[in-house]
Amino acid sequence: MPALEVPGATLSYRMAGQGPPLVLVHGSGTDRTTWDGVVGELARDRRVVTYDRRGYGQSRHKPVRDHRVHARDLTAVLEKVAGEPAAVVAWSSGGNIALAAAARHPELFSALIVVEAPFHGIRHADRSVLATALRLKFTQLRGRRLEAAETFFRFGSALRSGGNSYDDAPEDVRENLRANAEPVLAEWDPHPFGVMHEHLPLRSVVRLPLPVTWILGTESSPWIAGLHDRVVRRRPDIRTVLVPGAGHLVHLDRPNEFIAAVRESWAPLASAPPR
Template structure:
């Protein structure tokens, strides 16, 4: 993977396809490879850029608690790799980053696709969510970081976590230290409590919310609150999917993304006009 040196980190990224750019931002615990099952489909008629967030995968860096850094990183990737405004697709914590990026840098975002952001999770926490976080903290204090992170993933993704491909589960658990750092309270943390709803209401680009049919009720609540803030927001429910939407149902996920980001048809070339020979 090529790297973009930026603010003390080398951000590893990949580009696939040609055309209008789409930046895809992964969630906590994951890395760019989480998109492998969908990037080929999406890159058939657009330029897809994926990257390892700071501290994940090949973008080596200590765990980051201040998520404003992730927003600045995403802006740097758009400015220096995409080189033009892009559709931004974010999943889970990556969707919070994508939303904050759109608020902070509307000049860089053409369309926004949010895949179950855990937005304002502290003020809207549910009992199952709090229980999972308590179990995660218990195992973290016992020196069992992978078990601690697994509690969080089993709450977020339900039975899809244990049923996910072994390689994907291992990627998630290998970043346990990052996940646990992000779960610690921070004034600018992963749940973006610092991003006020009044600023979200100012978003003017087209927004689509992708929701797994079987996802935890918490994410359905996030969708309802964002729909009130952004009345023009579209919603698509992916049948049978949980929070791991792109892994549970890759074909349906890619189709939903395509509908949210339609690529203009290319006018056919007139063979007479195209003939420039003698």
């Protein structure tokens, strides 16, 4: 498997297909294999790059609390693997990472498609977020680390209609999430440059000189939708796409609809004038 050397780590990645580059950035608690169900179709007309963020999958490294490191890693992937400005699809905390990388290096992006990103999620935390953080850390302190991580998985995949996508997922999906539990526990530790990217000013997103699409699942948390709404109020030209019936795990809950939403974004993104 190809690998990219970055300062302090080696990032495992794969490529599929031919054409303009499309880089997929995974969220917390999983790795590049989360995209396996959508890569084949997307690679019919794009050169798709998936990679394990450091600390996840086969990119062996201790868990990372400072998410500026993840943003620098994505920059390296865009420079050295994509090799030209790429469309970036970034899910959950990966969306925050992509926003930070784009703010510093917009020339590496042809377009940005953010999926269910918890951007500025601490400053706009609701009761469910605070309760989850307390329960997760209390369970972790009692030595029940996997149970603590599952607290996050169930919170992150909660459905408006009840239940959650984690408990409903096939066992292989659940096993993948459990295998990446340790980075989740680290990311929920307080850090000035943590997972919610409180350090990235909203004005940096507003001023991005590239087209932005934001994908949301209609069954996902109102908290996630509210974070999106705050960004869109400041930058109303963001194109919002709702995927009916999907929760936070949009690409797993509704893969065909997710693929369609990404593809529908390409045409207007390619033709949009720079900001």
